[in-house]
Every structure is written in C-alpha cells, then in structure tokens.
Amino acid sequence: xxxxxxxxxxxxxxxxxxxxxxxxxxxxxxxxxxxxxxxxxxxxxxxxxxxxxxxxxxxxxxxxxxxxxxxxxxxxxxxxxxxxxx
Numbered sequence: 001x002x003x004x005x006x007x008x009x010x011x012x013x014x015x016x017x018x019x020x021x022x023x024x025x026x027x028x029x030x031x032x033x034x035x036x037x038x039x040x041x042x043x044x045x046x047x048x049x050x051x052x053x054x055x056x057x058x059x060x061x062x063x064x065x066x067x068x069x070x071x072x073x074x075x076x077x078x079x080x081x082x083x084x085x086x
Contacts, residue, residue, distance in 0.1 A: 046071040048079040 041054040051071055058069030059076050070076040 044069045046075055048075040048082075 041056050043052045044055045044058060045052050046058075047068055048070060053069075053071045055069055058071065059073050061068045061070065061076055061080075068079075070079065
C-alpha cells in the first residue's frame with residue numbers, strides 16, 4: 001500500500017514540475033520570442049502559380065489599387081506578361 005502511495009505522489013510531483021517547466025520556458029523554445037500559438041506571419045496565395053507562402057517573403061505588386069503578392073520575381077513577371085501591364 002505504501003508503494004502505491006509513493007508512486008502516486010511521485011507521479012503528481014512529476015506532472016506539476018513538467019507543467020511548471022513548460023509554462024515558464026516555452027517562449028525560449030520556439031525561438032521567435034513570441035508566446036506559443038501567436039501567428040508569426042500571414043500565409044498568402046500566389047495568384048500565378050497558386051502556392052502559399054509567408055507574406056513577408058513575397059514580391060509585392062500593386063495593380064489598380066489591389067495588392068498582389070508573388071512567391072518569386074519570375075511568377076510576378078509571368079503574371080504581368082499574361083495579364084498585361086494595366
């Protein structure tokens with residue numbers, strides 16, 4: 001009976017310590033300095049090749065008041081050639 005109580009106390013202590021460590025050190029683990037679960041950047045879809053990529057890595061183009069983001073300069077040039085330089 002004492003062994004079961006000892007095992008139960010050990011398990012509860014383990015869970016409490018694990019929870020405390022995860023709560024206090026999780027910001028350093030993700031490397032961004034932001035709390036876990038916070039969105040780092042927005043994913044956008046390239047209008048030409050239709051792949052998703054982080055907006056901050058995109059090539060920006062503004063046409064007729066509309067902002068477009070491309071995954072590369074090549075996709076931007078191909079889009080402009082196909083749709084004309086309006």
